[in-house]
Amino acid sequence: MTDTPVSEMSFEQAMAELERVVGQLERGDVALEASITLYERGAxxxxxxxxxxxxxxxxxxxxxxxxxxxxxxxxxxxxx
Structure with a gap:
């Protein structure tokens, strides 16, 4: 995850980070609390x-x- 606020991201930046988030969630190697945080960021x-x-x-x-x-x-x- 980057430190850039979502509201300041370009489409390309947001899409790239969303792809990283989805990848992490799909691998399932993230603790439950971190998964919830990732899911919220992804949304x-x-x-x-x-x-x-x-x-x-x-x-x-x-x-x-x-x-x-x-x-x-x-x-x-x-x-x-």
Whole structure:
């Protein structure tokens, strides 16, 4: 686990750490209390990844193309 708060992680950072957490849990070589902590961290990381993907989808949805396929009418997505 890194010391970086989940709320400050990029999608890629959160996904990489989530993969490490899942790997540790799947191996089953972690004590019960540590497993609970890992599971909670994994849930936070999963939520962060979902939130970052939603932000990206909203940004893409805000892009409009003209007849030639060029971006036009870019509208900032509120809160991003």
């Amino acid at each position: 936070e990381l999963k939520k962060r990844c979902e939130d970052k993907l939603k932000e990206a989808e909203e940004k893409v949805a805000a892009i409009k193309l003209d007849g030639d396929g060029n971006p036009t009418g870019l509208t900032p997505v509120e809160g991003l």
